[in-house]
Amino acid sequence: MRAGDPAVNVRTGYALFDSDDILVDANVEIFGGIIQPRGKQPPMNVIAAVAKVLRQFTSFDGLVVETTDDFVRRAALRWRQPNVPPIEAQTVDGGWKLLTSHPRLDAGIALISTDITEMKLAQIAHLNSAEIFRCITDSHPLPVWVVDEQSKQILYESLDGSHLLGRKWQPQQQQLLTDHFVNPDEFDEACCRVHGNDILRDCEIQMQREDGSRVWCSTNWRRSVFRSRPSLVIGVLDITERKRAEAAEREATSLMQRVLDACPSPTRMSTIEGETLYCNPASRELYGDRSHIADYYVDPGDRETLVRTLLDKGSIDDFRVRQYCSDDTIFWGSLSARLIDFQGKKVIVSNATNINGMIMAQQQTRQANNRLTDAIESLAEGFALYDKDDCLVLANSQYRKMHAICADVLVPGVNWFDFLRVTAERSQFRVPGDRIDEWLAERARDRREYRQQEFQHADGGWFFVSNSPTREGGFVVTRLDITERKRAELAAKEADDLVRRVLEASPVSIQMTRAHDGKQLYSSPATTRLLGDVAGALEHFTNPAHRDEYVERLLRDGAVDEFETQLRRNDGQTFWCSISSRLIDFHGEQVIVSHTYDLSDRIELQKQLEHQREKLHQNEKLSALGGLLAGVAHELNNPLSVVLGMSLTLKETSTDPKTVDRADKISRAAERCARIVKTFLAMARQQPTRATNVSIDEVVSAALEVVNYSIRSSDIQLMLDLESDLPAIWGDPDQLSQVLINLLVNAEHALHHWEGPRKILVATGRHPECGNITLSVTDTGPGISEKILPRIFEPFFTTKEVGAGTGIGLSFCHRIIQAHQGTIEVETVPGGGSTFVVSLPASDRLVESLGPSDEEPANSTGLSCLVVDDEREVADLIAEVLKRDGFNVVVARSGEEALTQLRKRTFAVILSDLKMPGMDGRRLYNYIADYHPAEVDRLAFLTGDTISPDAQIFLRATKRPYLEKPVKPIELRRFVSGLVVRQA
Numbered sequence: 001m002r003a004g005d006p007a008v009n010v011r012t013g014y015a016l017f018d019s020d021d022i023l024v025d026a027n028v029e030i031f032g033g034i035i036q037p038r039g040k041q042p043p044m045n046v047i048a049a050v051a052k053v054l055r056q057f058t059s060f061d062g063l064v065v066e067t068t069d070d071f072v073r074r075a076a077l078r079w080r081q082p083n084v085p086p087i088e089a090q091t092v093d094g095g096w097k098l099l100t101s102h103p104r105l106d107a108g109i110a111l112i113s114t115d116i117t118e119m120k121l122a123q124i125a126h127l128n129s130a131e132i133f134r135c136i137t138d139s140h141p142l143p144v145w146v147v148d149e150q151s152k153q154i155l156y157e158s159l160d161g162s163h164l165l166g167r168k169w170q171p172q173q174q175q176l177l178t179d180h181f182v183n184p185d186e187f188d189e190a191c192c193r194v195h196g197n198d199i200l201r202d203c204e205i206q207m208q209r210e211d212g213s214r215v216w217c218s219t220n221w222r223r224s225v226f227r228s229r230p231s232l233v234i235g236v237l238d239i240t241e242r243k244r245a246e247a248a249e250r251e252a253t254s255l256m257q258r259v260l261d262a263c264p265s266p267t268r269m270s271t272i273e274g275e276t277l278y279c280n281p282a283s284r285e286l287y288g289d290r291s292h293i294a295d296y297y298v299d300p301g302d303r304e305t306l307v308r309t310l311l312d313k314g315s316i317d318d319f320r321v322r323q324y325c326s327d328d329t330i331f332w333g334s335l336s337a338r339l340i341d342f343q344g345k346k347v348i349v350s351n352a353t354n355i356n357g358m359i360m361a362q363q364q365t366r367q368a369n370n371r372l373t374d375a376i377e378s379l380a381e382g383f384a385l386y387d388k389d390d391c392l393v394l395a396n397s398q399y400r401k402m403h404a405i406c407a408d409v410l411v412p413g414v415n416w417f418d419f420l421r422v423t424a425e426r427s428q429f430r431v432p433g434d435r436i437d438e439w440l441a442e443r444a445r446d447r448r449e450y451r452q453q454e455f456q457h458a459d460g461g462w463f464f465v466s467n468s469p470t471r472e473g474g475f476v477v478t479r480l481d482i483t484e485r486k487r488a489e490l491a492a493k494e495a496d497d498l499v500r501r502v503l504e505a506s507p508v509s510i511q512m513t514r515a516h517d518g519k520q521l522y523s524s525p526a527t528t529r530l531l532g533d534v535a536g537a538l539e540h541f542t543n544p545a546h547r548d549e550y551v552e553r554l555l556r557d558g559a560v561d562e563f564e565t566q567l568r569r570n571d572g573q574t575f576w577c578s579i580s581s582r583l584i585d586f587h588g589e590q591v592i593v594s595h596t597y598d599l600s601d602r603i604e605l606q607k608q609l610e611h612q613r614e615k616l617h618q619n620e621k622l623s624a625l626g627g628l629l630a631g632v633a634h635e636l637n638n639p640l641s642v643v644l645g646m647s648l649t650l651k652e653t654s655t656d657p658k659t660v661d662r663a664d665k666i667s668r669a670a671e672r673c674a675r676i677v678k679t680f681l682a683m684a685r686q687q688p689t690r691a692t693n694v695s696i697d698e699v700v701s702a703a704l705e706v707v708n709y710s711i712r713s714s715d716i717q718l719m720l721d722l723e724s725d726l727p728a729i730w731g732d733p734d735q736l737s738q739v740l741i742n743l744l745v746n747a748e749h750a751l752h753h754w755e756g757p758r759k760i761l762v763a764t765g766r767h768p769e770c771g772n773i774t775l776s777v778t779d780t781g782p783g784i785s786e787k788i789l790p791r792i793f794e795p796f797f798t799t800k801e802v803g804a805g806t807g808i809g810l811s812f813c814h815r816i817i818q819a820h821q822g823t824i825e826v827e828t829v830p831g832g833g834s835t836f837v838v839s840l841p842a843s844d845r846l847v848e849s850l851g852p853s854d855e856e857p858a859n860s861t862g863l864s865c866l867v868v869d870d871e872r873e874v875a876d877l878i879a880e881v882l883k884r885d886g887f888n889v890v891v892a893r894s895g896e897e898a899l900t901q902l903r904k905r906t907f908a909v910i911l912s913d914l915k916m917p918g919m920d921g922r923r924l925y926n927y928i929a930d931y932h933p934a935e936v937d938r939l940a941f942l943t944g945d946t947i948s949p950d951a952q953i954f955l956r957a958t959k960r961p962y963l964e965k966p967v968k969p970i971e972l973r974r975f976v977s978g979l980v981v982r983q984a
Helices: 046-054 069-079 117-139 159-165 185-197 239-261 281-287 300-313 359-377 397-402 404-409 416-425 433-448 483-493 496-504 525-531 544-557 600-653 657-685 696-713 733-750 809-819 872-884 895-904 921-931 933-938 949-958 969-983
Strands: 012-017 023-026 057-060 087-091 096-103 109-115 144-148 154-157 199-208 214-226 229-238 267-271 276-279 315-324 330-342 345-354 382-386 392-395 451-456 462-469 475-481 510-514 520-523 559-568 574-586 589-598 692-694 717-721 729-731 759-766 773-779 823-828 834-840 864-868 888-892 909-912 939-943 962-964
Touching: 012 046, 023 046, 046 057, 046 069, 046 109, 096 117, 144 159, 144 214, 185 199, 185 214, 214 239, 214 359, 229 359, 267 281, 276 281, 281 345, 300 315, 300 330, 382 397, 397 404, 397 475, 404 416, 416 433, 433 451, 462 483, 510 525, 520 525, 525 589, 544 559, 544 574, 544 589, 574 600, 600 657, 600 872, 692 696, 692 733, 696 717, 696 733, 696 759, 696 773, 729 733, 733 759, 733 773, 733 809, 733 834, 809 823, 864 872, 864 895, 872 888, 872 969, 888 895, 895 909, 895 921, 909 921, 909 933, 909 969, 921 933, 921 939, 921 949, 933 939, 933 969, 939 969, 962 969
Parallel strands: 717 759, 864 888, 864 909, 909 939, 939 962
Antiparallel strands: 012 023, 012 109, 057 087, 087 096, 096 109, 144 154, 144 229, 199 214, 214 229, 267 276, 267 345, 315 330, 330 345, 382 392, 382 475, 451 462, 462 475, 510 520, 510 589, 559 574, 574 589, 692 729, 759 773, 773 834, 823 834
16 A cells, blocks of 8 residues: 555554655554545655644643644654653544554554543543542541451541541551451451451441540441452441441342342343343343353353352452353453352352453443442441532432432432422421521521531431532532430430439539530539639630630530640639530530549659650660761771771882872871771760870861861851960860861851851960860851750750751760860850850870880790681781781681681780671680680780670770770781780
């Protein structure tokens, strides 16, 4: 077929292009039914063809179609890309097309257009049904759950379901319904029962609310599928309505049976052998009258598979097979069947649905409709949904039963006010004929807002009616038969005197007040003792707005539990209390019955518990930080030892000046890392690690070397005011530099977004009274608010955003300064900057001379040394350094290997790591002490774990020498030389 030939008129359009993107063939459908004339147009390329196709579309891949050349080029490029998701486009007449592309064997390309209008319409219908289901369940005043049948997870919970359990349902968190069952085994028992009948009604279950209280419920269970998961739809009723609910449920079941008998869906009953016992008109219309069930199947083996499954499991759902229609055409059918006992023998009840061409969309729509029907029909009260135009959308059987006298006009589409007029005209309500219009005007108020009212029918029955607006502008009406309750209220009035006598003898604070004006109708003696003898409840509340909020909630919900507020005692003092109340109808008025509980003792206890909990929390965080530092030290010290040792060894042995210079830079960087690790370890131990006489100017110089560039690049002016000739401080220079670095970094952060002056002043001096050396850091930023000022030195407290601060800087500074017998204080003015002042005692110590740093170690030529370390690189470094000093070094990679060497020979020096897998340094020490006691004095430890409590206890108990990693070669030589000299 040539490009100019007319294409066959089919629902799928195509256009074929050669390797040069020139159109070689196309049908009419690709161009929206426009016939391509033959031989009158030049060859058409892909761009031109796509431009012509776009004329029939209003949208393309979610974009509004434009007539510009740029849009056509981008659309052509998108369409012709292979192996990408297909494109959806909407036509001018409202239809939908699915656009795809496929490569051709001759290196060309084929553009395909497929009509998917029916499938899209089905998807839209499914979404609308799901929205109706959500609207109905959210507006429904009684609890409804949808629960995963296997995991027992709550997949959906109505608002009243959350209210019943006394907590808020979180869809993003996994919550199990059985967590609220007093007896969780009842869930599995109910599942077994619902498996056999597909629906379980009036199952009495005791459930537990979030506050620990228990409630008996009568539940209805029905199997369904929710989001492709086998699920259970569970409706809940209060047990006090059980009898009435059971009768209503039986009537609903009978009505449901009649509805199923008249169901338009093809339904059939047959024997296991295939003989038809019953089929409804819809089934005969779909299949015709065939003599045997197997004649319906294109593949008779599918029938055998269905029967085997039923015999094995008793039921099957959505069994998809190809079948013959009444006119012998083939279609895809979805079968659902159950194996039941009928007249003493097993029979199959099946339902069929024609899902040809729309399998997935129709399946989703059917599941949504089933859930909707199950949720509505499982209710014991009447339920009706009206749209924004006040027209009936749907109503359940209970609602129709309650309006039995007017059920013939209660059909979908009937206007609510027209229906109410019929009820009045037929005397369902006691409305005089000349007041019907006035009565309807009153009912119009029910339509506009959420209302709950009680109505009495002309036959004497009473109903509690709720009107709830929906998000779409419509409303939901629910009706609950309260005739028995009304009769009980009448009987209760006769018992008022008895109740009053009981209340007078009760020690509980109980009172009754009118809802609209707060006038006190009754107060028990306990209430009078607590609140005094007053005329109205308004006199109790210290804040009238609290009373308004309390009454509003009570009028809306009918009950309030544990409403906390402040009241006045009979002596005029205020106190916190908890009020629980119920709204009742008393002599035709809304009356509040409440109980007041004094919370003074509980509040004081809670404050004490909260204080203790906070202290415990801070201790736990500090303990965790210590463990973290121990792990960091151990993991970093071994590789730092290798880097530091190898760089110094390279520096000592190399003759190339460039290599020596590079090795020197590596060693300085490694030493800095080692100092940082040791600083953290010292902070965790709360004591200096390397105390010496330190010049405060050297501390300032070292800190500025780290932060000077960052401060100046932030456009902050850094100023110094250093007093000369200050005495030295006895402390660790690295730790003191870290304190100043933290203070400078905090000052820089305070000025980041400050619009005022941006200056930082570092000053040193001597306290005129105590003689301490002072170091202050002052910024011109916003200052520190009084609210957070008392907490700035607390561990883990930070005002920075999440991820920007750890809350450990100032707390570590505080601990370091305390370890140096000093103080750190802050002076601040909101909007006027902050000043941190560090005060440290001047040193009165003399540093003992340790001799020249290049002192040669003792002669160790010929001595043997055992090195025990599981880190290969660390052990090899130690061995290399000691071999250069003349030692005969033996390396053991574990404690077990070290014991093997000790059994063979003795060693002048034994150097062991403390923390190793298998036999660690502690067990090795114990073994040597037991079996080689003479070798104990030759044992020393090289370790990076001296912060953990067990390591410190062990080293103090054994009194063995140890050297902290990372280790410099010169430190190692001196350490080993000291061991040799000590033994000599």
